[in-house]
Amino acid sequence: MKDAGRTFDFVNGEFLLFDKPYGWTSFDVVGKVRNLITRQLGIGKLKVGHAGTLDPLATGLMIVCTGKLTKKIQEFQGLDKRYIATLELGKTTPSFDLETEFDGEYDYSFVTRQEIEKLLEQFCGEQEQIPPVYSAKYVNGERAYEYARKGKKVEMKPSVIRIYHLKLLEYHLPLVTLDILCSKGTYIRSLVRDIGKSLGTGAYLKELVRTAIGPYELKNAMSIDLFKKVLQNI
The missing domain is CATH 3.30.70 (Alpha-Beta Plaits)
Incomplete structure (x- = not known):
């Protein structure tokens, strides 16, 4: 051909x-x-x-x-991966994205651009990350999302990942858009969950585009x- x-x-x-x-x-x-x-x-x-x-x-x-x-x-x-991720502050879902319904709403009006930029610096580097329950990770021989969809509790073990680059691209509350360069095995949904938790606002992944692989x-x-x-x- x-x-x-x-x-x-x-x-x-x-x-x-x-x-x-x-x-x-x-x-x-x-x-x-x-x-x-x-x-x-x-x-x-x-x-x-x-x-x-x-x-x-x-x-x-x-x-x-x-x-x-x-x-x-x-x-x-x-190979390392690069993403453009848009997250929405003030709401959470069990899957950390729009696969599942909202299960919480929180105030986000107090969050400033400077606060987000400072927080993002703390997420750079090697760290342990807990994968989403709604994921393809195997737990006891079965995909984790199979447990989640059946309403069964499952303990997700943390994985070691690395965030090389984490930059704020857009800030239009409640929406925040990030440029992310990370190692393999990184769950952007989990990163978004952790950012929302650290801000005290909750957050879910609204949109994700993978822009590069190596x-x-x-x-x-x-x-x-x-x-x-x-x-x-x-």
Whole structure:
């Protein structure tokens, strides 16, 4: 397959950058890519995998590998991630985002821009972070979100993560937008929860876009629709 002078070989392995649509799971993207390739090219079986989960309510960069290159997925998973996150102060949810209903409302009118900027400095560096119960983390052989959706209590063990960069981009209360560079395994929803807790206002993640994975940037990613057109032009 050729595109802009490049030859593609999905069986031997391709490295693809996608912009995940809102509402899609990471496995939805993998399944769609596999289906498009196998149907268009008449390939019977094809290994396709992704190098880092994005929550359904998040959008942005996903690395997808095909064929023999799937063996290198773990290398890509270890890369640092960059996000643009918008959080809303004064409200909380059990999932720390909009997957679940609001379970608390708090005053946020006293929070200043300077207070937020000072607090963000404290969240930089290596630290222990407790993942959300509504997450794909395994607990006793089962995904944590399975326990949460059944109303069962589960203890989440902290993980060691690192925040390299945490900058305030926009301040329009109750909305706050952040630029975040972090290590693998960092849950932005948990970071938002912890920021809200430290401010005394509560907070939930309203919007999340992954803009980079290591040196790979969202601006170089393609949509599923564009990929479909590329395949049709073989």
